[in-house]
Amino acid sequence: MTEDICAQDRQDFGITDLVNELRQLRTQSLASRRRKNPPPKLPSKKILGSVIDNLSAVLFPNRLGLLELTAEGTDYFVGQTLDSQLRELYKQIRRELQYFDENQDENSHHVNTQALELTRQFAKQLPDVRVLLETDIQAAYEGDPAARSPDEVLVCYPGITAIIHHRLAHILYRLGLPLVARIISEIAHSITGIDIHPGAQIGDSFFIDHGTGVVIGETAIIGRRVRLYQAVTLGAKRFTKDTEGMLVKGIARHPIVEDDVVIYAGATILGRITIGRGSTIGGNVWLTYSVAENSRITQALMTTEPCAGASSI
Numbered sequence: 076m077t078e079d080i081c082a083q084d085r086q087d088f089g090i091t092d093l094v095n096e097l098r099q100l101r102t103q104s105l106a107s108r109r110r111k112n113p114p115p116k117l118p119s120k121k122i123l124g125s126v127i128d129n130l131s132a133v134l135f136p137n138r139l140g141l142l143e144l145t146a147e148g149t150d151y152f153v154g155q156t157l158d159s160q161l162r163e164l165y166k167q168i169r170r171e172l173q174y175f176d177e178n179q180d181e182n183s184h185h186v187n188t189q190a191l192e193l194t195r196q197f198a199k200q201l202p203d204v205r206v207l208l209e210t211d212i213q214a215a216y217e218g219d220p221a222a223r224s225p226d227e228v229l230v231c232y233p234g235i236t237a238i239i240h241h242r243l244a245h246i247l248y249r250l251g252l253p254l255v256a257r258i259i260s261e262i263a264h265s266i267t268g269i270d271i272h273p274g275a276q277i278g279d280s281f282f283i284d285h286g287t288g289v290v291i292g293e294t295a296i297i298g299r300r301v302r303l304y305q306a307v308t309l310g311a312k313r314f315t316k317d318t319e320g321m322l323v324k325g326i327a328r329h330p331i332v333e334d335d336v337v338i339y340a341g342a343t344i345l346g347r348i349t350i351g352r353g354s355t356i357g358g359n360v361w362l363t364y365s366v367a368e369n370s371r372i373t374q375a376l377m378t379t380e381p382c383a384g385a386s387s388i
Contacts, residue, residue, distance in 0.1 A: 248273040
């Protein structure tokens with residue numbers, strides 16, 4: 076009886092017709108993209124999320140590692156975790172390389188060799204990431220009176236979670252792996268509400284307070300000791316199109332924020348403009364022009380109030 080009901084349900088749902096229709100749509104989609112065969116498998120968001128979590132534990136084993144981890148076992152934990160996670164990352168990198176070069180088989184010697192070399196180059200930069208993250212954590216601790224310890228900042232603050240993901244994703248982006256990098260950045264976006272494109276260049280001692288709604292575009296350049304508050308946007312003012320009306324990719328279109336700048340909640344800064352060193356941008360300001368060093372930009376009348384000794388704009 077159960078089998079008869081299941082068969083009847085399948086017929087009532089129109090599954091056979093749906094399968095046929097979805098197959099036709101896939102075929103049409105492949106044709107529109109000039110593909111003869113289904114595309115290779117994409118890197119796995121689920122696996123990459125696990126890789127970043129575990130690499131975070133490698134960078135900070137005593138805070139993000141195993142609860143029962145002892146001092147004697149730390150190096151063993153770091154080594155074992157690195158070995159397993161770099162192997163997983165290698166597989167995801169290989170998938171990206173094969174995806175963008177359909178002429179290469181997934182198991183080809185060329186793809187495997189290139190993926191291995193890129194994974195090695197990524198791994199070599201992990202100590203530098205740890206150094207940078209220490210400055211980010213310290214900046215958050217010193218910049219937030221509610222923070223009671225750097226450890227609290229590391230395990231609790233969404234801005235630190237986002238910047239850990241970004242520091243790792245940015246390396247992959249620079250290595251020519253934009254898809255894996257973008258997946259990692261979007262994992263952080265979904266967790267924290269902070270959207271940092273992996274192409275953005277961010278200096279040391281970076282602090283995002285609260286964080287929700289922050290957007291940092293691909294070609295943004297952020298200097299040292301910069302602090303952002305929630306809902307800040309570093310975006311593009313306009314998008315250049317080619318003669319066929321298609322968006323031109325890769326051009327510099329996001330702001331440059333120099334050292335020691337503070338940008339308060341809700342500020343929107345658009346275009347390839349420069350925010351001079353030591354400036355403060357007030358809450359809810361809409362800014363589309365460059366400002367000199369040590370400027371004070373407020374929402375009221377959108378006037379510029381340079382600090383003592385600074386030139387007027």
